[in-house]
Structures are given as structure tokens and as C-alpha cells.
């Protein structure tokens with residue numbers, strides 16, 4: 001970039017930090033002599049890779065934050081320390097700016113998800129043989145859509161370092177080997193071939209609370225027995241153990257990985273009461289599922305799939321939940337962007353809005369899972385680093401007479 005342009009971009013950073021909105025506008029606009037305006041997205045390598053939004057946030061100037069967002073400022077740009085502008089707003093207790101950035105993030109994520117789906121639909125119609133809906137680059141492990149530096153891959157179409165790993169692509173993951181081993185505390189974990197953590201004991205509390213929320217009468221707090229339950233993704237079978245405690249009349253488990261199926265069979269899951277173990281990708285099992293008796297409880301927790309696939313599953317939920325039961329419930333493991341609080345908030349809201357579009361109303365229940373340094377010992381990458389995990393419980397929106 002030419003020096004004059006860099007100087008202009010730095011001048012924008014200074015004006016944004018000082019709260020001088022008139023100067024920011026002048027610098028952003030093209031000059032009368034044709035000189036281009038400053039770049040709202042530009043990152044200063046010599047200053048923590050901050051962009052103009054980071055400076056505006058650090059000065060607490062909400063008007064300039066709004067201006068920069070209108071003029072191409074990148075709401076989720078990560079600096080050298082891994083922080084977005086919203087992370088600074090949060091640490092400075094600036095709620096107003098945090099929510100401005102949040103609303104912008106939700107808006108852009110919804111628009112980009114929509115564009116992504118349109119592009120997939122078009123590519124599918126051009127080449128019906130292509131497996132466009134699942135073959136996506138750059139998605140990280142366990143539903144995390146955040147790349148190495150924390151950027152959301154739905155938002156920036158870039159290939160992250162993780163794209164060479166099997167967790168970046170569901171079909172490759174399903175063709176690679178899994179290992180079921182004990183960690184340093186003697187607890188079972190399931191790992192993919194690159195050392196990615198597919199499932200581990202730290203999630204046990206989350207699975208237990210989810211099963212309780214799904215299988216308990218919300219009025220009386222009494223457990224409900226005899227439910228028809230569908231679980232997608234067996235892993236270590238932790239959530240299924242909890243489901244079994246409610247003595248379901250039907251307990252269907254859809255699992256795509258041959259090694260996870262073998263592990264389930266070794267542990268006698270194919271013989272447990274009410275259990276039907278289906279070895280298939282959920283995408284391929286849908287017809288079979290929807291043609292049978294429908295479900296009171298549905299849970300979704302897969303691996304090597306991102307928000308796009310989760311949203312595809314949302315679309316199926318209304319067809320799988322038993323319509324005759326107004327209390328039929330759906331939940332999923334919400335680990336989306338589980339290493340960045342702000343992006344986690346964005347995905348919480350985006351998934352809630354997408355579920356609403358499917359006619360489902362969602363309540364969130366908080367849990368503080370406990371992890372130790374042993375949890376991530378020998379693991380390729382942490383996929384969870386926040387205090388509070390949110391468990392969604394979605395039900396059909398009831399018609400008001």
C-alpha cells in the first residue's frame with residue numbers, strides 16, 4: 001500500500017480514537033481531486049493489528065463505531081491478541097457499543113448464511129452429483145466455525161489451518177480412524193486421527209443437564225418416562241446413558257462413524273431397552289426417521305460439521321417432532337465459537353432466530369462446565385474456553401386461539 005494511503009489510514013485511527021467524527025467522515029470520503037478515502041477495514045501491523053473500530057471502541061465513541069460499520073469497518077476483526085472490537089467494549093463495560101456490534105454481527109451472519117445457502121442451492125442445481133451441502137472448507141472441529149485466529153469462517157471465506165485436518169470435512173472425518181482412550185485422569189475420550197477431541201468427559205455435566213431439561217415435566221419437575229427419543233451423534237454415548245435413565249419407549253441413535261458404531265456395540269448399546277442403533281449419516285437417515293413414529297425428544301451433537309449443517313438439521317426438526325405432543329423438545333450442543341465470547345453470543349442469537357423461522361421457540365439454560373488443564377492435555381486444539389455454556393431447549397410455537 002502506498003505511503004500516503006497508510007498515512008491517511010493512520011490519521012483515521014487517530015481521529016476514531018479521539019472521537020472526532022467530522023475528521024473521520026472527511027478522511028473516509030474521497031477527496032475532490034479524486035484521492036481515495038481511507039480504508040475503514042485497514043489493520044495497523046505496528047499497533048496490535050488494530051483497525052479503526054478497535055480505536056473507536058477504546059475511546060468509547062459509539063457514533064464513530066456506527067459510522068465505521070456503515071463504511072466497511074469489519075465487526076469481527078481480530079487483533080494480534082485475539083480480540084475483536086466487541087471484546088474491548090465488553091472489558092470496558094461499554095454495553096452500548098457491545099450491543100451495536102452485536103446487532104451488526106447478527107445481521108451480517110444471517111445475511112451471509114442466507115447467501116451461503118443460495119450459493120449451495122445453485123451449485124447443487126448446476127451439478128446435482130456434487131456433495132455441495134456438506135463439502136465445505138475451513139470449518140473447524142465440533143461445530144466451531146472459528147478459524148485459528150478466531151475469525152468466523154462463515155463470515156470470511158478463507159481456508160484456515162484446520163482445513164487440512166479431518167475435522168474440516170465431515171466425509172473425510174467419517175473415513176478416518178477414531179481412537180477411544182483414557183486421559184490422564186482415567187476418563188474416556190474419543191479422538192480423531194489428528195488428535196482433535198471428538199468427545200470427552202468434561203461434557204458429562206452438560207449432557208446430564210440437557211437430558212434433564214429434555215425429559216422432565218417443566219411444571220412439576222417430575223421425570224417423564226416412556227418418551228420417544230432421537231439422538232444424533234453417539235460419541236461416547238454419554239447423553240444416551242442419561243436418556244436411558246428415563247426408560248424411553250423408543251430410543252433411536254443415529255451415528256455415522258463405523259468406529260463409534262463399533263464402540264457402541266462393544267458396550268452393548270444395540271441390546272439396550274428400546275434402542276435402535278442406526279449406522280448412517282443423519283442426512284441419509286432422514287426419510288427413514290420421518291416415516292416412522294415421531295419423537296418427543298430430539299438431540300443433535302455431531303462432529304466435523306458447522307453451523308450450516310446444524311441449520312440444515314433445524315429445518316428437519318419440525319417434521320421429526322411429534323405434533324401431537326405440545327411439549328416435544330429439541331436441543332443441540334451449543335459449542336459454536338466456543339473460544340470467543342462475543343462470537344458465541346452472536347451464534348446464540350442467530351440460532352435462536354433461525355429456529356424461530358422453523359416455528360420453534362427457544363429458551364436458554366446456563367451451565368458452568370468445569371474443565372481442567374488435563375482436559376486439553378495431548379489434544380490438538382481447545383474448542384471450549386468460556387465460563388458459561390448455553391443449553392437450548394426449543395419447542396413448537398403454540399398457536400394462540
Ligand SMILES: C[S@@+](CC[C@H](N)C(=O)[O-])C[C@H]1O[C@@H](n2cnc3c(N)ncnc32)[C@H](O)[C@@H]1O
Pocket residue numbers: 170198199207232233234235236237238239240254255256257260280281282283301302303304305
Ligand atoms: C461429539 S460426539 C457426540 C457425543 C455425544 N453427545 C455423547 O454424549 O457422547 C459426535 C458424534 O457425531 C458423529 N457424527 C459426525 N458426523 C455425523 C453425521 N453426519 N451423522 C451422524 N453422526 C455423525 C461422530 O462420529 C461422533 O460420534
